[in-house]
Amino acid sequence: MDTIEKEDSSRKALSLQPAEKGYADVNGIEMYFEVHGDGDPIVLIHGSFMTIPLNWSALIPRLAQDRKVIVAEMQGHGRTEDSQRTFSYEHMADDISALLKHIKVDSADILGYSMGGGVAFQMAIRHPKQVRKLVVLSGTYAHDGWWPDVEASFKHINPKMFDGTPIRAQYDSLRKTPEHFPEFVKKVIQIDLEPYDWSKEAVEIKAPILYIIGDADGVRYEHALSLFKAKGGGKMGDLHGLPASQLAIIPGTTHIGMMHRADLLIPMISEFLESTGKKDIPTF
DSSP: OBOOEEOOGGGSTTSSOOSEEEEEEETTEEEEEEEESOSEEEEEEOOTTOOHHHHHTTTHHHHTTTEEEEEEOOTTSTTSOOOSSOOOHHHHHHHHHHHHHHTTOOOEEEEEETHHHHHHHHHHHHOGGGEEEEEEESOOSBGGGBOHHHHHHGGGOOGGGGTTSHHHHHHHHHOSOGGGHHHHHHHHHHTTTSOOBOHHHHHTOOSOEEEEEEEESSBOHHHHHHHHHHTTOSSOHHHHOOOSSEEEEEEEEETGGGGGOHHHHHHHHHHHHHOOSOOOOOOO
């Protein structure tokens, strides 16, 4: 299915009205996607249970001022219907890869939040030629990257917890079969109930990585720091130079609160994506 609707380009810059939107037939699912703005492409991959407006309403208008922002709703989320296919980080990464081919984008910067961070890692592992730079917000590359109590809490997530929330309201309003919400919750959380570990593969990612977590996030500091050190961090830049990858821990920021820190995120993300990897180090 290939239904792309062209819309008034004058509405791109500072609204959530896309320049293009439609459905792409990728790996047996009809994936809903939007394209905002124009310029170097960046793909935004949302978190568990989220949709484009719920996850990205604060970032799209800012990023789309000088970039082509590509956003999609993953398998079973929002306007993308589910299928009998197993729900996995690997499959979702393959879907993003296929979407880029569908819209004829050879490579892009990839930004993922939470579940989308795991998909972003898998995108860089499975489809490295399509990834220019990688930005991971509050995501993990191994199941034990979460604080132990967070990981233990996953098995207790259930449909009733979403009653009265924007997540449930969006599901009900966007789905053809809102009565399947309980099955949706069970299927989405299942990927975090099964152990996974891409530590070796993550270290071998060639693309520069900007890893951002909150100081009150669900992701362990040591988890993010371990990858940063493996990518050239953990040294005094004045003596050894700056690595291509970067690490940021945002103060006063929770896992969910990460999406409300656009004023801090946008400058850091933009500088990272625009950098050549070589920076002058200040001297006295």
